[in-house]
Amino acid sequence: MAVSTDTIPESSAAGPAKTDAVQPRIVPVRRTGQWAAAVAVLLLLAGAVSSVVRNDAFQWDVVGDYFTSASVLRGLGLTLWLTAVVMVLGFVLGTLLAVMRLSANPVLRNVSWGYIWLLRSTPILVQLLFWFNIGALYPQILGVKTVNLLSPVTIAIIGLTLHEAAYAAEVVRGGILSVERGQIEAAESLGLGRLRRLRRIVLPQAMRSIVPPAGNMLIGTLKGTSIVSVIAVQDLLYSVQLVYHRTYQVVPLLLVATIWYVVVTSLLSVGQHYVERYYARGTAGAR
Template sequence: MTTSVDKVPEGPGPSGTASPHHPIRAVPVRHYGRWVSAVVVVGVLAALGAAFAGGKITWSTTREFLFNADIMAGAGNTLFISVASMVLGLVLGVTAAVMRMSGNPVMSGVAWLYIWIFRGTPVIVQLLIWWNLALVFPTMFGQDTNKVITPLVAALLGLGINEGAYMAEIVRAGIQSVDEGQTEASHALGMSKGQTMRRIVLPQAMRVIVPPTGNEFINMLKTSSLAFVVTYPEVMLKVQDVYTNNLAVMELLFVACFWYLVLTTVFSIGQFYLERRYARGSSRNLPPTPLQKIKANMFSLRTPGGAL
């Protein structure tokens, strides 16, 4: 806490003589710049709000389609494809991470090639390749490829396989964060490599894996909007169908923003509590929950040191 010091005039000491020591009274220094910057920020936000409120946007149209049945169905499809793609990405990521760390050069090389290709090319390109796979393979499993690669399958493969490449590096970093002594001790107890990985390494690596995995899932919810290029009926495609007919482009885009914010907010809260759970074994003081933060700061603008 930054303070100023006020000296109290000398007075006679207990024995009637002047005391050589001066009592000090700490006075908090007022940080007026903080208040000025806060006013400026609030003013800018108010100006932006007024600009949107007074713009050529028919907010009644936004409210009308906010809970439209088709758009809500699209939001449900967005959630489904995001979860399904993330599960596929996790499976592929764990597999590729273990292969990448393998002593077998073929396994390690294949995993490296997979990560290099799918991390190095745009998701939208990968989606279009899966969607047009019939141009390369006219038939698959004895059937017309166009019947096998449906919009759902194309979206799942495009998003899930791409996510697996990112998850592979996240899982590998988590595994390498576990001390090698843990592995040596488990081998000394007679555990196989597979048992060591499942029972010793991965449970401890979860503390490192969970936070970036949560961020990847939040990103997946937004990246799923690219599935409209393969005509998968997620929320963005539903919104496009509506504004193509009524030409209320901005109004419907705000509807899409609303649903993406709802989904990401819900899962961000879930991610926080999941991270908090895995932090119990490594942190003496768990981070405060959002409700605890709100309660602590609702009526106070004081800094952690106590200064205004």
């Protein structure tokens, strides 16, 4: 039977129709609100910076004159030295307290807990004033007068170190607890002693958890040393106080101390970043 081609649809006679898919047009999201907020924040920031720079009351010329003066640099040097000594001694004592806190001996564990509880429960200013007046309780220690034995700098080292050790103990304890129990059990199976396990196995792995809070403690200690000015230790803050008590230029001298604190803490933050990256090698936190 013949089939008329007139009855066949044109599309069928011409073969299969071409069905090219229409690609959707990608329209970027308009972030109008975010851009408006960013512009507003930048304008406010620019206005604040301009008001500080152009305000004659800040006396920037006086800031420049005293920024590198001999008395300020001596105070800065004492602040840095005091920070380093307190951090080293604080973490040495804090590590000992952390090991005691994790000990199976109930006496050591409870003594460590009591020390940490007491030192963290009292303000550092109260502790410093207590040590400053220790001569009223113990006029002599081993036949030596405490007035001659404990200078203001020595009192500052003792008070700050004992205070920092309480916080360092918790930082170190948290780092030790972050190490997997299997690592310690493997070291025990190899016959390693407790101290060697702590030094060769536990602490190197715990450093990944210890370094970030330790870096924050270092910066906090640097700024916290300013409190020793109440016991006449000539740190950075006390040095500028001596100057503005004489010249009555309070604001520019406080700016001198503020800028130095910002500079030093910024440098410490950069160093903390590289130390964290070093101990984070081989982990997801390395970058």
